[in-house]
Amino acid sequence: xxxxxxxxxxxxxxxxxxxxxxxxxxxxxxxxxxxxxxxxxxxxxxxxxxxxxxxxxxxxxxxx
Amino acid sequence: xxxxxxxxxxxxxxxxxxxxxxxxxxxxxxxxxxxxxxxxxxxxxxxxxxxxxxxxxxxxxxxxxxxxxxxxxxxxxxxxxxxxxxxxxxxxxxxxxxxxxxxxxxxxxxxxxxxxxxxxxxxxxxxxxxxxxxxxxxxxxxxxx
Numbered sequence: 176x177x178x179x180x181x182x183x184x185x186x187x188x189x190x191x192x193x194x195x196x197x198x199x200x201x202x203x204x205x206x207x208x209x210x211x212x213x214x215x216x217x218x219x220x221x222x223x224x225x226x227x228x229x230x231x232x233x234x235x236x237x238x239x
Numbered sequence: 240x241x242x243x244x245x246x247x248x249x250x251x252x253x254x255x256x257x258x259x260x261x262x263x264x265x266x267x268x269x270x271x272x273x274x275x276x277x278x279x280x281x282x283x284x285x286x287x288x289x290x291x292x293x294x295x296x297x298x299x300x301x302x303x304x305x306x307x308x309x310x311x312x313x314x315x316x317x318x319x320x321x322x323x324x325x326x327x328x329x330x331x332x333x334x335x336x337x338x339x340x341x342x343x344x345x346x347x348x349x350x351x352x353x354x355x356x357x358x359x360x361x362x363x364x365x366x367x368x369x370x371x372x373x374x375x376x377x378x379x380x381x382x383x384x
Contacts, residue, residue, distance in 0.1 A: 180330055180364050180365070181364050182332070182363060182364045198358060200358070202356070202357055202358070203357045203358065205357075205358065205360075207360075208365075209363075216363055217363065217364065218363055218364050218365050219361060219362055219363040219364075219365050220362065220365030220366045220367070220368075221360050221362060221365070221366075221367050221368070222368045222370065223357060223360075223367070223368065223369055223370065224370040224372070225355055225357070225369060225370065225371065225372050225380070226372060227355070227372075
């Protein structure tokens with residue numbers, strides 16, 4: 176059984192309601208995972224991939 | 240400008256000024272600090288500051304050390320560098336929305352390197368992972384083209 180770190184300590188995943196989502200735009204891709212217990216958010220993690228970068232050069236303007 | 244010079248900018252081979260004096264063979268230490276959505280960061284940021292930095296459980300002011308196992312290099316006419324691992328804040332609670340990370344040089348009086356913004360996030364007893372882009376010309380985190 177999987178354990179999830181929560182605001183109430185480690186809990187069995189099966190006792191929690193799991194919600195997941197993604198956001199994808201020009202700047203980043205986000206995968207978020209939430210665990211809820213009786214309507215209370217007890218865990219939220221975010222896995223984000225950056226797409227933009229810093230660029231400086233002779234003929235290209237900085238992107239940031 | 241030569242491509243080799245661009246790469247050597249990233250390795251501090253040249254010094255047109257008078258400081259800092261450097262040893263050889265050791266890379267500087269770079270860190271990554273998170274900032275609240277209400278903070279003001281950008282191209283004008285010159286140095287790490289705790290003003291506007293996130294606070295929360297298991298987050299240490301100044302952020303985390305960036306893994307730097309891959310030296311800057313070049314391809315074509317672009318010199319580039321990317322941290323060699325994701326930047327990870329483990330088991331933190333960051334209740335106030337944050338939307339930026341500052342990469343800075345903690346070996347050189349915390350001088351700022353780059354600011355990267357993203358959609359505002361909060362973390363609750365969880366992990367915030369920033370996965371780095373592909374380390375290549377035009378896609379790396381830092382590019383000198």
